[in-house]
Amino acid sequence: MVTKPETKFTRRGVLKTLAAGTGAIVATSALPGLSGFAQAQSSAPIKIGFQVHRTGIGAAYGRWYNRTTVAAVKRINDMGGINGRPVELVAEDDGTDPKRGAEVIEKFATQHNCDIAFGTLFSHVVYGSAPRAGELKLPYFVVSEGHHVASGKLNRYTLQPGITDVKSQVQAMAPFISNNLGKKVTMIFPDFAFGHDHRDFFTAAIEAQGGQVVESIAIPPTETSFSKYFPRIPRETEVIYHVMVGPAVLTFVKELGEFFGPNSPEIFGFIDSLEAVDLNSPGLEFLDGTYFWEGNPRHAQADQSSHDAAYRAAVGVDDSGASLEDAQDVSTYSHMFGCWETLNVIKRGMETANYQGPADRQKLIEAVEAMSDMPLSDDHPQGAKRFNGKTHQTFGHQYISKVSDGKLVVEHTTSIEDGLYPDEVDYTTQSF
């Protein structure tokens, strides 16, 4: 629910406002770049604490999350900022470390006086940081894909409005796989929570489609040679669903290709493990003909929307998903749109709530909770979204692409409904 701000006019208040306004105009007139914001009640920037994986295992993603975020903020500022005020990013490196993540959240709230925190990708950092954000009553917008938000394990202050969660992604794959690739699936996954979640969610989803998981092969996380596991793949297998991650993932797909030769079953995987890898690189021919989930199609498709084109241009990415400055520098295209879209949700939320400062944080959360459908637009170039205010989680379209001559060609776009599942929490019932 959105509450309208109460306005009380007192003589002292008016004088204070006038003084602040005059000061703000004087201040902004000295900064020509900010002159467009001078009409706002306060031209002080809205400070967004950007929790970014600059170092640690998330650094490769962090670099592109950073590029996308900087581009999105530039666009917002070019359009006049938020509520007439410029947006200032305050980036802090969390080292892709949960404990450090919580410290960074605290710095945003207490040292940098940020209005909100934003940007975290890796789930364990979200888990480590969200409780602190809740304690400090700092709205925390994550771009993580994890099911942690919608599962109800976090709090009222943590939201994921810009990217779908893995549970939804996995579930949405089942209809296409079942209808087009085959109904008898062998799952190969790393033997820990991440792989187990895929196993559990996909098994349920494919059974709901009349399909069947004929074998589940769990691979120890430290394994780097896979051929010995392949004889366990039943002959009747029509589709291999793999969610291998880590440095050995290319070895896995290569050995799988060598094991089956030209007569392999269909092979389906998640692009996460090949994010930012140039599929056109010599030596990766074995990926040809396999299918991947993509959060956002890396290669510009024949029916590319003007919104995707504008987004690519703003971030500096070419039609192959690589940096405009280096055609080999492939981006984390499947995920980074989440930063762009989340910032636009934050903008809309702050505008709806007439956000003026930290005192309006609750109003901001309520404004975002009140959101629902978001159409495909320059604000949402990946596709339309449907935000669930109760679970703080957005739902959207997913893409299933086939590797063809080193290019990811979209074969199917799922509907939003394919990824919906019953609510597991209602955060709006929690007090602030």
Add this chain to the structure above:
Amino acid sequence: MQAQPAQAHASEQALVLLLPTDLYILAGCAAVVASILGVALLSEARLLAAFKPLSLMRLKLPGSVTHMISIMSMTVLFAISAIGAFGTHDPLNNLFSLTIWTIWWVGLVLAHGILGNLWHALNPWTGLYHMLLGYQSAPPPLKLPRACGHWIAVLVFLGFGAFEIADPAPDDPVRLTKFVLGYWLFTFVGMMLFGARIWLSRCEPFTILFRLIAAISPMRWLPRLRIGLPGWSIFSLSKPPVSLAVFCLILLGVGSFDGLKESFWWLAKIGVNPLMFPGKSAIFWPSVIGLLALNAGLVCVFAAVIYVGTRAANAALAPNDRVGFTTAFCWLSLSIIPIALGYHFAHFFIYFLVNGQNALLALSDPLTHGANYLGLTKTQVTTGFLKTKDSVQVVFFIQAAAVVASHVVSVLIAHGLTARLYQSKRATLISQIPLAIFMILYTFFGLWLLATPRGM
């Protein structure tokens, strides 16, 4: 659901695992074996002659100039400290963090391996020290006990290694500024209390490190420009004391653990799922203990190698011709320095290629105001060279070549140093057998570190 989708994406490591690295490791070890056999056949006189440098022009660098450079260096340090303390909190945009880790720790150390001792002038202490105390300074108020040897430097360097390897946020600009300025003050107070020469040469690990690395560079500038085989100037050093010998070994130990700590093997040993790396905070103490254990282990193994070698060689020698264990240990520790430098290069090569770009961008826009003082045409950091199999292969070859070449240089230096200790060729060769095995195994270890999957 604990999904961590991006937890271990396919980086250049995935492409490295597609390369026939077993063959490369074998080839690298074979090259070191060949160098050992080759040097065994070479006469010691020829080997030592090969290490004689070419003497070129005489150069003169007045103390005043050195001190001026030192004061400038200190001024730059303080200036960029302000950027560290008050500038952007993003360590990859902050010139201070990038200067300390990328330009200084990685870049300047490597530069010393090629250009010789630059730190002599570039250090940020001696200029101010001499400005305050003058050239004919009175004796320092305190005398560093002889027993201290270089042990303070050993401890400080291990502390530095722990900060780099185990600390959750060594790049954080504000924290790093505190550490660096604190260390600057610590060192300056040490110099004031115990005298600049004593403190810098025995207690300040980076002065010692730069001097040792410079000793294996082909160049020496003063008093005369001389160029020779890498390591030639090691032969002009005096015998290091035990504490300095241990320091040489921990240079390699810290670098080795820096590589090992990321391997699947190590992460499995400390009970961490490498595909779900929990962050450095969660493994702080295992990292510190691992660092100390590897260094202690390396010193013990090296001592055992030297002990076996000297014992075997001494067996057939007259008592007067025998070489003591300590003497051999101290001298041969110097032969480890090239390997330490080779590992430093191999370990940080990719880091330098990526963060070097960040450093360049930060130099061009030190205050992050959108300036481009250097007129750079590229505005974004790229890692494109890590995303194709061909370019990753080139990167791997360069790293592996550094490891192998450093071992070959070490073999040559070790043989030259041993030849000066023993009168007979036979004793020289016998004493070298354990060390040769150690070198081959360490080559294997170094190349394995490059090829093995990493989880952080």
